[in-house]
Amino acid sequence: MKDFRAELIKTIPPSGIRAFFDLVIGMKDVVSLGVGEPDFVTPWHICESAIFSIEKGMTSYTSNLGLLELRHAIADYLLRMFSVKYDPKQELIITVGASEAMDIAFRAVLNPGDEVIILEPSYVAYAPLVTLAGGVPVNISLIHGDELVVDFEKIESKITNKTKAIFINYPNNPTGKSFRKDELVRFALLAEKHDLLVVSDEIYGELTYDYDHICFSSLPGMKERTILISGFSKAFAMTGWRIGYAAAPHDVIEAMMKIHQYAMLCAPISGQIAAIAALERGNKDVKAMKKEYKRRRNIIVEGFNKLNLYCANPEGAFYVFPSIKRLPFSSEEFCIKLLNEEKVAVVPGTAFGSTGEGFIRCAYAASIENIKEALRRIKDFLQRHDAL
Amino acid sequence: MSNDELKKAILDILVTDAKRSVDDIAAMLQQPKKKIKELIEKMEQDKTILTYKAVINRAKFDSDRTTCLIEVQCSPQRGVGFDAIAERIYKFPEVRSLYLMSGGCDLMLLIEGETMRDVAFFVAEKLATLDHVKSTTTHFLLKRYKEDGFILTGQTNPSRLAITP
Numbered sequence: 001m002k003d004f005r006a007e008l009i010k011t012i013p014p015s016g017i018r019a020f021f022d023l024v025i026g027m028k029d030v031v032s033l034g035v036g037e038p039d040f041v042t043p044w045h046i047c048e049s050a051i052f053s054i055e056k057g058m059t060s061y062t063s064n065l066g067l068l069e070l071r072h073a074i075a076d077y078l079l080r081m082f083s084v085k086y087d088p089k090q091e092l093i094i095t096v097g098a099s100e101a102m103d104i105a106f107r108a109v110l111n112p113g114d115e116v117i118i119l120e121p122s123y124v125a126y127a128p129l130v131t132l133a134g135g136v137p138v139n140i141s142l143i144h145g146d147e148l149v150v151d152f153e154k155i156e157s158k159i160t161n162k163t164k165a166i167f168i169n170y171p172n173n174p175t176g177k178s179f180r181k182d183e184l185v186r187f188a189l190l191a192e193k194h195d196l197l198v199v200s201d202e203i204y205g206e207l208t209y210d211y212d213h214i215c216f217s218s219l220p221g222m223k224e225r226t227i228l229i230s231g232f233s234k235a236f237a238m239t240g241w242r243i244g245y246a247a248a249p250h251d252v253i254e255a256m257m258k259i260h261q262y263a264m265l266c267a268p269i270s271g272q273i274a275a276i277a278a279l280e281r282g283n284k285d286v287k288a289m290k291k292e293y294k295r296r297r298n299i300i301v302e303g304f305n306k307l308n309l310y311c312a313n314p315e316g317a318f319y320v321f322p323s324i325k326r327l328p329f330s331s332e333e334f335c336i337k338l339l340n341e342e343k344v345a346v347v348p349g350t351a352f353g354s355t356g357e358g359f360i361r362c363a364y365a366a367s368i369e370n371i372k373e374a375l376r377r378i379k380d381f382l383q384r385h386d387a388l
Numbered sequence: 389m390s391n392d393e394l395k396k397a398i399l400d401i402l403v404t405d406a407k408r409s410v411d412d413i414a415a416m417l418q419q420p421k422k423k424i425k426e427l428i429e430k431m432e433q434d435k436t437i438l439t440y441k442a443v444i445n446r447a448k449f450d451s452d453r454t455t456c457l458i459e460v461q462c463s464p465q466r467g468v469g470f471d472a473i474a475e476r477i478y479k480f481p482e483v484r485s486l487y488l489m490s491g492g493c494d495l496m497l498l499i500e501g502e503t504m505r506d507v508a509f510f511v512a513e514k515l516a517t518l519d520h521v522k523s524t525t526t527h528f529l530l531k532r533y534k535e536d537g538f539i540l541t542g543q544t545n546p547s548r549l550a551i552t553p
Contacts, residue, residue, distance in 0.1 A: 014553065017552070017553045019549060020551055021549070021550070021551040021552075024550045024551050025550065027550075030550055032550045032551065034550060034551035035548055035549065035550065035551065035552050036552045036553050037548065037552055039548065041545075041546060123553065124553045125553070171553075291400075295401070295417070296416075297418035297419070298415055298416050298418050299412065299415045299416055303415075303417045345550055345551055347551065368412070368416075372412075387510070
């Protein structure tokens with residue numbers, strides 16, 4: 001029988017996280033710092049709004065673009081929080097999670113062979129989605145020793161006549177790094193100089209701890225060349241509801257909508273109603289969760305540095321990316337040994353690109369007790385391997 | 389962070405978990421341990437922090453302790469309002485909490501006794517007979533669903549995948 005699979009899909013490697021998940025599954029008493037989702041349950045008033053809507057029989061399709069009420073609520077939110085104004089009727093689309101928004105964004109703008117600059121380490125989906133859309137990911141490492149630094153000259157050197165877009169994600173999964181205004185302005189200057197589109201995944205924007213998040217499209221002249229991607233999963237602890245959105249110029253949203261209407265039709269209505277409740281009354285929930293994440297971040301950063309595993313202080317999201325370079329193991333070897341010997345699950349940095357070698361991703365979307373227990377076990381692990 | 393802001397941040401942690409150590413609190417707030425220790429001691433001395441207690445699920449052990457809420461209507465007194473009668477009432481050790489209320493009653497008491505008989509005795513013999521107490525309405529607590537923010541009815545945390553992107 002023929003191999004029915006498309007040639008393109010054969011070129012895409014399976015997710016490194018998936019492989020590691022297969023190792024962890026079935027193991028007992030594992031302390032996991034490998035979970036990239038909030039450990040909070042969606043606030044009850046949000047759940048209750050969705051339950052009420054189901055009781056009222058609101059179980060239908062919505063407009064392809066999503067409920068207008070939700071688009072208005074998102075437009076109000078973006079204006080209130082980040083001072084950027086979008087037309088809810090023409091410049092916003094509700095998607096099935098931010099993941100779908102990314103997928104249809106790339107498919108809407110990339111021609112075969114178009115290059116997209118992606119800063120590594122990066123979330124597992126970006127490069128494969130670019131490839132699936134016919135584009136070519138151009139990965140640029142942020143790693144300089146143990147630090148994460150944006151080398152703008154290096155980025156500019158990679159820009160060719162095929163470069164269509166720069167992709168940025170801040171605060172970042174897996175590193176927690178965010179960008180301050182001076183860095184964002186330099187991205188803006190590059191985009192303007194080379195007439196590039198910027199696709200900006202800001203799903204962790206609300207979870208910025210030491211300064212206010214700046215929305216890329218709020219920079220002068222950038223709204224016209226930005227696809228802003230975000231959603232409700234992280235800040236509102238709504239991962240399973242699968243509600244995301246994209247905000248972009250009208251022609252881009254129309255192009256994205258063409259794909260969305262055929263592939264997805266619309267995002268689930270219950271999730272959209274829950275998202276309205278989240279924006280209307282969820283601000284205090286976000287504040288409370290953010291406060292707790294910040295405390296956990298401080299504990300875990302101090303913990304890793306005490307273990308002499310250098311860990312930069314991440315500005316946002318709920319990840320730290322400590323260096324394990326002083327150990328005689330690759331990232332993957334370290335994670336497998338740690339899992340087998342101490343039953344602590346962390347994710348190899350290489351799951352987020354080859355430049356993640358020498359690092360591990362640890363999520364602090366876990367209780368302080370679990371974080372401390374994981375750190376205690378890692379200490380035992382280091383002592384056993386004469387590394388402490 | 390000013391000392392007042394820091395005190396609030398410390399209290400915010402301790403009201404959720406009174407066992408949280410000085411080391412943990414210092415790390416969580418990125419402050420020196422010495423400063424955290426001093427501020428906690430200061431708040432203990434000035435009675436901002438009254439005590440450290442556990443929130444327990446009484447259903448987990450055999451307990452006949454009886455709890456009730458009592459609405460009290462009483463006459464305020466010239467010059468002291470409800471304070472004098474409140475003082476008479478809160479001195480009884482059975483009274484765990486006492487609040488001045490708006491609405492249908494003047495004072496609300498939370499009473500705990502070893503048995504229902506103890507509570508009945510307190511209400512009939514001590515509380516209802518006080519001067520200025522006009523009436524009492526006693527509500528016995530039958531089941532606790534939530535205590536100090538903790539759900540007690542066996543709800544378990546939903547499971548998550550051990551590794552996700």
